[in-house]
């Protein structure tokens with residue numbers, strides 16, 4: 483199984499990453515086998531407090547669209563859960579498919595969701611800069627939220643309405659008030675495991691916190707993601723779809739759950 487992962491990584495069109503990260507033992511994403519996850523009664527509830535005015539802009543970085551935040555202070559942070567320190571919100575972005583059958587990076591019992599939200603935070607208590615935190619085992623904490631096809635999502639719509647302005651790679655639009663907690667399910671249940679970035683540099687610095695409950699979005703909202711482009715203005719258009727990394731081997735890891 484391991485070598486097929488390596489082959490898949492090497493062949494996957496989007497992530498022209500090295501065959502595998504030398505010594506990579508905690509790569510992401512993974513399949514979360516619900517029955518193999520271990521309930522940990524010592525896991526605390528995750529506390530999320532975001533200041534909507536720390537929102538800065540939306541930009542298309544050629545992999546996804548990112549909503550970036552002012553992370554020069556502790557105004558937007560998460561604490562608790564599996565984390566030993568508080569972590570500062572830096573950005574959030576999504577991964578999605580060309581069709582609704584796939585698109586998420588993590589899977590649950592081998593089931594794909596049509597999209598997955600990642601809220602990226604870094605450990606500013608221990609590390610002076612984000613760039614340093616990215617290189618350390620406890621440097622980042624990413625909250626993963628699955629998106630499933632269903633009802634219209636009011637909070638997401640303000641984001642969707644801005645996407646045409648960042649259709650091309652390296653375009654940016656000011657986006658000055660947004661509270662991303664509206665995109666996080668109120669159900670407190672989550673899985674957590676030690677993993678990595680799912681895009682280059684693929685560093686093994688992420689404590690993953692994957693929410694058990696998905697949020698619902700409608701077809702038009704998913705289609706709006708698929709109207710974005712990987713390509714810059716003037717280049718031959720390539721639709722931004724299937725921007726997810728292949729599943730990685732679990733190796734010697736346990737996924738813990740905050741719920742029984």
Ligand SMILES: COc1ccc(N2C[C@H](O)c3cc(S(N)(=O)=O)sc3S2(=O)=O)cc1
Nearest residue numbers: 573600602613616624678679680681682683
């Ligand atoms: C070394 O310099 C840098 C290192 C990393 C990054 N990032 C951009 C990445 O695309 C990326 C992908 C993440 S995911 N899909 O949640 O695993 S999180 C993340 S990032 O914001 O850390 C920027 C500069």
Ligand SMILES: [Zn+2]
Nearest residue numbers: 575577600680
């Ligand atoms: Zn991501």
